[in-house]
Amino acid sequence: MTRPYIAIRSGESLHRRTFDVLVLGGGIAGLTAAIGAARRWRVGLLTKSTFDDTTTFLAQGGIAAALGPPDSPGLHFEDTVNAGAGLCDEEAVRVLVNEGPDRVRELMEICPRFDKVDGEIVLGREGAHSVARVVHAGGDATGSEVSSALAEAARVGSRVQLYENEFVIDLLTVDGRCVGALTLNLDDGGLTLNMAMVTILATGGAGQVFGRTTNPLVATGDGVAMAYRAGAAIRDLEFVQFHPTGLAVPGQETVQLITEALRGEGAYLRNAAGERFMTEYDPRGELASRDVVVRAMMTETRREGSEHVFLDATHLDAAWLQERFPRVTAGLARHGLDLATQLIPVAPVCHYFIGGVVTDLWGRTTVPGLYASGEVASTGVHGANRLASNSLLEGLVFSDRVVRDLDRYVGRLGEDVRRLRFDLPEAASAARSSDAAAARRRLTDLMANKVGVVRRGDELSAALADLGALTTELQFGEMGAPEYELLNMLTLGTQIAKCALLRDESRGVHLRDDYPAIDDAQWRRHVTLRLPAHEREEGLLGKVERS
Ligand SMILES: Cc1cc2nc3c(=O)[nH]c(=O)nc-3n(C[C@H](O)[C@H](O)[C@H](O)COP(=O)(O)OP(=O)(O)OC[C@H]3O[C@@H](n4cnc5c(N)ncnc54)[C@H](O)[C@@H]3O)c2cc1C
Incomplete structure (x- = not known):
């Protein structure tokens, strides 16, 4: 079924903004990337809500990093790989644990309120860490302390242009290269073409797909879904971490x-x-x-x-x-x-989305001009089970790497980008419009009941049939953020169920009642999905590929 996901009313004029670097998302990954990139480039950062409405803002425990003896990057590496149940990308983990301590020290300069006793930083202990190595701020208020400090640094100390309540509908691509994003302003309903030589996706996770979640309402997996529509490889969607x-x-x-x-x-x-x-x-x-x-x-x-x-x-x-x-x-x-x-x-409770947009060690996705960092990305550091407090660290380390890699695209394609024009499709006109809120409840209920913490083949198949029926039933005339979010959640829900059905073993956070054992011979590998070029305009379902 063709479902246009870009809705443009006939004759509508579009605003246009142009940046060197466009950052999508205002959590730790997006803010770190934007502040770093703005030292050299013209940077715009868009977020669909406010800077205190992110997953980063809610983080409690802290940030893991081997800051000194008796800890070491080697020990942090071992703990991360042991937790990852055979699927960590060891090169990526090495980057994380080796570069992590310096990134945390830099963060402490921006956010001086990390907890100390007698001038010494206090380290907390968390599950599967062999030593105490988690720095925290305000006790269990690490996320709000870090978010507020980074947002302030972006507002006051940098030249980043910040836009709140700006919903990214879709990435813009030309000949397979990402050239920016189309956004909907949630205050005035205006549409804007945000053109850039480089786009950094930092839109966070997707806990809302399961309804009962620790994630904020904004965590609807938009970034993974839009990257998938743009042709990026995504992987490991079956690995959804439920926090005990x-x-x-x-x-x-x-x-x-x-x-x-x-x-x-x-x-x-x-x-x-x-x-x-x-x-x-x-x-x-x-x-x-x-x-x-x-x-x-x-x-x-x-x-x-x-x-x-x-x-x-x-x-x-x-x-x-x-x-x-x-x-x-x-x-x-x-x-x-x-x-x-x-x-x-x-x-x-549903807590963390391990899978995401495939990146290399520099945050590059498989789409030229598009980087990804933070929870939206799949760098491979978490394997099949994320070690506690490694995700804020991942955002810091890989956003820094993205910034260091920007020369690859920025400064080379300026005029080309400014001359681009888009022929956007007309909005579908539906005689009746579905109730997006009711459809969202139906989706989250079936995900929680049939694709939740413990899974079974027959329930996963039933979930896929239900998701298919829901997709077919939906009709939208006027599209707004709730409708776009719902389509993104449907894309993700369907792909999560598909990957979970395919992986007939139990590994890390993926628990199958009907296949309780780990199966290294068959499954010490990732499930990667990529929308074939001829289906890209259609939006929702793609092909499964093993790699
Ligand atoms: C309650 C809780 C506690 C946690 N505690 C810890 C901890 O102690 N340590 C740790 O390491 N990890 C922790 N985590 C996980 C960690 O907080 C997240 O993985 C991390 O903050 C993700 O950062 P991010 O920058 O990738 O995404 P986020 O912080 O979620 O930011 C995503 C941004 O993208 C924006 N966005 C999304 N979609 C769109 C769109 N369509 N258009 C425009 N903008 C969009 C959002 O509005 C937001 O600004 C915790 C998570 C939760 C829920």
Whole structure:
């Protein structure tokens, strides 16, 4: 089915902006890239909401980096690769752990509020890290401290032109090369062609595809979907990380995360009978890697017929808990819960999108002129299971690399870019328009129920049939952000289900009830998807390729 995803009303005039470098996204990856690029180039940064409405802003635990003995990049490398269940790209991990410490030190100059005691930086411990190596700010408010500092540096200390509430509908390509992006202003409805010699995709993850998620409402996977439509290779979509400790109480729009750093500081997991169970599953106990903890929790809850387990921090000092975890304690208080005196109900919750747009070690995608960095990218550092606190680091390290690589495109194609013209298709006119909000609920329910934390072949096939039916039923006349987001989520949901069905083994965060074992002979490889050239205008479904 042909579904035009660019909607232009007849005769409409388009605004036009021209940059050397266009950055899409205002989280840690986008802001780091924009600030770096603006030292030499004319940079525009667009975000669909505000700078305090990003996944980065919500980050709690901190940033992992081997800042000095007894830690070392070698040790950080081992922990990352061990967590990654056989699928890490070791070269990319080497880049991450070797360059990470310098990038974190640079960030500390922009954001001086990292936690210190007697002038020494405090390091936290998290699951599957063999030493304490996680720097944090404001206790568990690392994300908001870092986001605010970076946004301020972009606003005040750099020449980046910033645009909030500017929704990217699609990437613009000419002869296979990315030349910018088409945007919709969410305040006045105006459409703009943003032309650039280089575009950096930093649009974050896709947790909203599963509904029950720690991710903010903006995390609808737009970047992966638009890169796919533009012909970029995407991979590892079946690897969706569910965090073990999402607050398990009803009625939350975005599920409150209870940071792993709490278990790092000594909190326990208990089953409904009040027993600690993690040591029966892994000698590291509560500090095993996330995939191991999630599997153990699922086994316990199935055995007991319960919906959740409990996090127990009641043996830790109340005043210290308040000081070290102010965000978590305040969030729990809103639900009438007290970390210091009560067991907290927790269950796995959709948290992090490991797959994404394939990049090389310099953040280059397979589309010339298009880079990707942060959660939208698949650099290969996370393998099949991301090590805690490695993602903010990934955004810092690879955005810096993108900036260092920009000479490849910038400065060479200036006039060509300015002369480009686009013949954009007319909007489809539908007699009746579907209810995007209702369709989004249908999509997220079926993703959570049939493609969620534990998967089965028959349910995945049923999910694909349901997704196909939903896609066929939808009709839109006037297109706005909710409709574009829905189409992006449908693209991703369909591809996630497809990849999850194909991978008939359990590895890292991908758990198959019908194939519980890891199968290295068949599956120590990635599933890569690329929309064939002749289907690119059609938008939604593509071919599967193994690499
Ligand atoms: C609750 C929580 C806690 C976390 N804690 C940690 C932690 O302690 N340590 C760690 O390493 N990781 C943590 N993570 C993961 C980490 O925060 C993210 O992976 C990381 O912040 C992603 O950064 P980013 O810049 O790639 O994307 P984001 O910060 O999500 O930014 C994406 C940007 O793209 C914009 N965007 C998206 N689509 C469009 C569009 N169509 N048009 C225009 N703009 C668009 C968004 O508006 C936003 O500005 C946590 C995640 C969550 C949810």
